[in-house]
Amino acid sequence: KAGVTQTPRYLIKTRGQQVTLSCSPISGHRSVSWYQQTPGQGLQFLFEYFSETQRNKGNFPGRFSGRQFSNSRSEMNVSTLELGDSALYLCASSLGGPTLDYEQYFGPGTRLTVT
Amino acid sequence: GEDVEQSLFLSVREGDSSVINCTYTDSSSTYLYWYKQEPGAGLQLLTYIFSNMDMKQDQRLTVLLNKKDKHLSLRIADTQTGDSAIYFCAEKVPGTYKYIFGTGTRLKVLA
Numbered sequence: 001k002a003g004v005t006q007t008p009r010y011l012i013k014t015r016g017q018q019v020t021l022s023c024s025p026i027s028g029h030r031s032v033s034w035y036q037q038t039p040g041q042g043l044q045f046l047f048e049y050f051s052e053t054q055r056n057k058g059n060f061p062g063r064f065s066g067r068q069f070s071n072s073r074s075e076m077n078v079s080t081l082e083l084g085d086s087a088l089y090l091c092a093s094s095l096g097g098p099t100l101d102y103e104q105y106f107g108p109g110t111r112l113t114v115t
Numbered sequence: 116g117e118d119v120e121q122s123l124f125l126s127v128r129e130g131d132s133s134v135i136n137c138t139y140t141d142s143s144s145t146y147l148y149w150y151k152q153e154p155g156a157g158l159q160l161l162t163y164i165f166s167n168m169d170m171k172q173d174q175r176l177t178v179l180l181n182k183k184d185k186h187l188s189l190r191i192a193d194t195q196t197g198d199s200a201i202y203f204c205a206e207k208v209p210g211t212y213k214y215i216f217g218t219g220t221r222l223k224v225l226a
Contacts (some may be wrong), residue, residue, distance in 0.1 A: 004157070031212060043158075043203065043216035056213045090157055095214065105212065106150075106157035 002027065003108035004093050012113045021110045023091030025072050031096020032074040033069040033104065034066060037088040046089075049074055050096045078112075086114045117200040119204060119217035128222045133191040135220045137204035142185055149178065152201045152219070161189070161202075191222075199224045206223045 005024045013019050025032050034046040046057040049068035066076040071091075078085055086108045095103075120138045126131045132199045139147060145166045150158040162188070164171045171178045177190040187204050204217040 006157075033212065033214070035216075042218050045213050045215070046213040050212070056211050058213070092158075103160060103163070104148075105160060108155075108157045 004091060004105055006089075006091050006107040006110050008106065008110060009019055010111045010113075012115060013081050014115055015083060017081050017110060018077060019081060020075050020077045021089055021091075021112070022079075023074045023093075023107060025074070025091075025093030026105055027076045029093035029095055029105075030052075030072050031094045032072065034074070034076050035090045035092065036060075037090055037109070038086075043090070048074065081114045083114050085112065087112060092108055119206060119215050121202075121204060121220045124221050124223070126225060127194050128198055128225050129190065129194060131194055133189075133194045133198070133222055133224075135189045135191075135202050135204075135222065136209055137187040137189075137217050139185050139187060139204065139206045139217075140157075140215065141206060141209060142182060143209045145209060146207045147178075147180065148186050148205040148207075148214075149187075149205045150205060150216075152203065154200075158203065184200040194222075194224050196224045198222060 007022045031050045033048040033063045047066050048056045052068045063079045068074045088111050090109045091107045093105045148163040149161045151161050152158050162173050162176050164180050175192045179188045201219045201221050203219045205214045
C-alpha cells in the first residue's frame with residue numbers, strides 16, 4: 001500500500017504570493033491533517049479534514065486554509081505569504097472513522113521557503 | 116497549557132539503552148504516541164500506548180506510562196547508529212482529531 005504523498009517536495013516563494021500544497025492520503029484513509037514544523041515552534045496543528053469537512057482547526061490566521069476532495073485528497077493554501085511561513089508542512093492521514101481511530105501516518109512534507 | 120515537554124538532546128553509545136522522556140498535558144488523553152523523524156523526512160509512527168496501560172513492549176522499544184505524573188518514556192534497547200534521529204511524543208486531545216506534539220528529542224548514537 002502506498003504511503004502518504006505530498007507535492008511538491010520543495011517550494012520557493014516570494015513574500016506576498018500565495019501557495020497551494022497537495023496531499024494524497026493512504027488508500028482507504030478519509031482523514032487528513034496538516035501540520036507546520038519550524039525550528040522555533042516545533043510541530044503545530046493546522047487543521048483536520050474528514051469527508052470534505054473541516055473537523056478541527058488550530059490557532060493559525062485565516063491566511064491558512066484547506067480543503068478536501070471527494071477522493072480524500074487534500075490541499076492547503078497560504079495566501080499573502082510572510083517570511084515566518086517558511087517551514088516544513090506535513091500532512092498526515094488516518095482512517096478517521098467515528099470511533100476516533102488512533103494511528104496517524106505522515107507524508108515526507110513540503111519544504112516551503114519564503115524569500 | 117498545550118506544551119508537551121521533552122528534553123532537547125540525548126547522546127548514547129552504540130549498544131547502550133536510550134531513554135527519552137516526555138511530560139504531556141492532559142491527564143484524560145487516551146492515546147499517547149512516539150514518532151521518529153530522520154533528516155529531511157516526515158514522521159514515522161513508532162509505537163503508541165493506550166491510557167489504561169502502564170507499559171507496552173514492541174521489540175527493542177518499551178513505552179512506560181505514568182498517568183499520575185503525566186509522564187511518558189520511550190526506552191530503546193541496544194541502540195544502533197540508525198536510531199539517530201529526532202523523537203517526538205504526542206498526545207491526542209480527547210474528543211478531537213487534534214494531536215499535540217512535544218518539542219522533540221534529538222538522539223545521537225556514538226559508534
